[in-house]
Amino acid sequence: MLAYIGLGSNLNQPKQQIKQALIALNSAKDIEVVGLSSLYQSKPIDGSKQPDYINVVCQINTHLTALELLYVCQNIETQQGRVREKKWGARTIDLDIILYGVQVIASKKLVIPHPQMMNRAFVLVPLAELEADLKVPVLGPIQDLIAKLGDIELRKI
Numbered sequence: 001m002l003a004y005i006g007l008g009s010n011l012n013q014p015k016q017q018i019k020q021a022l023i024a025l026n027s028a029k030d031i032e033v034v035g036l037s038s039l040y041q042s043k044p045i046d047g048s049k050q051p052d053y054i055n056v057v058c059q060i061n062t063h064l065t066a067l068e069l070l071y072v073c074q075n076i077e078t079q080q081g082r083v084r085e086k087k088w089g090a091r092t093i094d095l096d097i098i099l100y101g102v103q104v105i106a107s108k109k110l111v112i113p114h115p116q117m118m119n120r121a122f123v124l125v126p127l128a129e130l131e132a133d134l135k136v137p138v139l140g141p142i143q144d145l146i147a148k149l150g151d152i153e154l155r156k157i
Contacts, residue, residue, distance in 0.1 A: 039054055097112055104138055113137055
């Protein structure tokens, strides 16, 4: 299964956190990282006073189910000291499954496509970098989603 995972960090050397998470993902059983976008810098979603985020999207091949993949991602977050104190708070690492093939999943534990992806330039732009003609299940062409964002505050680094 081809899937896309968004990674973000704004604490404890964000670039190193992302690199470490990508190595962990690629080392996990039944996961192979096959594509990686450029790094992007973005402001916190809620406008709070915290460091800017570094974001990237990776493309993986996996034999895991979506839920098994979620558990691998959460385990990597835990291993890297992720603490969930408040929504949209600063974090060492965040791994979100953005897409899992063309599947649409809506459960208590997991929603795919990621429910906020259409509002996040730091997800859409790197995703389009990996697959410019991507058609997102339910939401439509990636380029249309990016166009709907209007002004994009995102810096490629």
